[in-house]
Amino acid sequence: MADTPKNMKASVIMSTYNAEEWLEKVIWGLSIQTETNFEIIIADDGSRPKTKELLDNLRTQISMPLIHVWQEDNGFQKSQILNKAIMASSSDYLIFTDGDCIPRKDFVATHLNYREKGYFLSGGYFMLPMDISKAITKNDILSQNCFDVKWLIQNGLKKSFKNSKLTASGLLAKFLNAVTPTKATWNGHNASGWKEDLVFINGFNQEMQYGGQDRELGERLFNKGLKSKQIRYSAIVVHLDHARGYVNEATWKKNFAIRENTKKNKVVKTTIGIDSN
Template sequence: MTHLSISVIVSTYNSVDWLRKVLEGYKHQEYDHYEVIVADDGSGEETRQLIESYQTDYPVKLRHIWHEDLGYRRQELLNKVIMQAEYDYILMTDGDCIPRKDFLAVHAKFAEKGYFLSGGYCKLNMPLSKAIDEEHIAKEDCFDVNWLKSNGGLQSKNALKISAGETLATFLDFVTPTGATFNNCNSSAWKEDLIAINGYDERMQYGGPDRELGERLMNYGIKPKQIRHQAICLHLDHKRGYKTKESLDRNLQIRKDVKTQKLTWTDFGIVKKQ
């Protein structure tokens, strides 16, 4: 769907240096039918100032949707942002994932009614994450395997993913043993489908709320389509201080119930149970 309008939702929380690089990535897309919404889970003033500085000359509409920092509430915020998205097709990504110039064009190409798209990422180490600057993104140096190897190293599987041409990338997506799941770093779906399953389960914290959403989409009859070798983004390194055993265990139980009961709806989503 070459003229599909896409609402790109970028999740962030107090990570200004990484968000700057991500906004640069969306500034240099080959595709031009999109808006960017930064879904901000309570960041401070520095993040607001960064976004405002980009809004002055950004090539598309750049919006900042923020709520108060009351702890990890990303799923609650994402549900609000889904409802405020301007377009019928939504791409979910994170404020630590730099998109290649063809990223949105690939999502638009493969978007299809009855499907959601499942992408992945190329995980970078901290030296590489820090080495990338705005010029490297604009010139696509950071998507060049030789540049990446000479500036901090790169895993062989990521080198293959980044360097694969269209034919090889298509083949790799066909044969990959990795399941096509909904991944918040790089997945897209129709807004009406996300609303039909009541969005994200707001009981869930870090550790699989995106997968759970995808599992309900599949129970609803929406099929996944694998594009992990074609829709390329670089995942910048960071710590995960919000990861707890308690939240992981609770999330696993919720996902188990979704699978065994073939649930399509959550009572803890966009529409709250009365």
């Protein structure tokens, strides 16, 4: 059995919306982590009852606590449900991913290993095409086939330098973390930080719908004085493909304006965040 909540080393928070097939794969990935002392919190932005049924079933099959935080479907309100999940967490360290990202078995351990006061951690993802996303079975997750480049290539993945994200380990991974030109930003699919820092900045900006709300949160953490660490070659998730039906230009423009204001005026606390719920 998992430890009682007050001894939890971490809370893994992930968002979902009517995507049971992908969510189940992600939870199997979390079920075999090398570090088992954590809770899983599903931030559910209004899914149908099938998601709850899946979680009720999985809860009996995995060793770590599985908490379902649900709100009514009111369009894309991911920032709001993530804030509710932050407040539902019982650990002082929060790891964020998405319900379409299968974590490698050292994912939680890696985030805990690199955590440091005054920092947040920035991981990346390895995008899979739809045919491979569909082909991955529970067995492929438990055996970690889905992180094996040879297996992926046999199943249709193209050969590319990007595949080194899956093969790099130890010193090479650390070297690639150090030299990658990608900035260490807050990425919703793979990032972590201290709960007290996230609560201090009032969590995610609930005015923001799809596009950029993760980055904006990271920008406010920077404004608070935090630094970031790059762990994109160490903390690995494979990102399952899906359609993106919620992008529109008006939302992007609004979110861009909010981010510009955050940067220009060095905003630390959002006015519409955790304390609005």
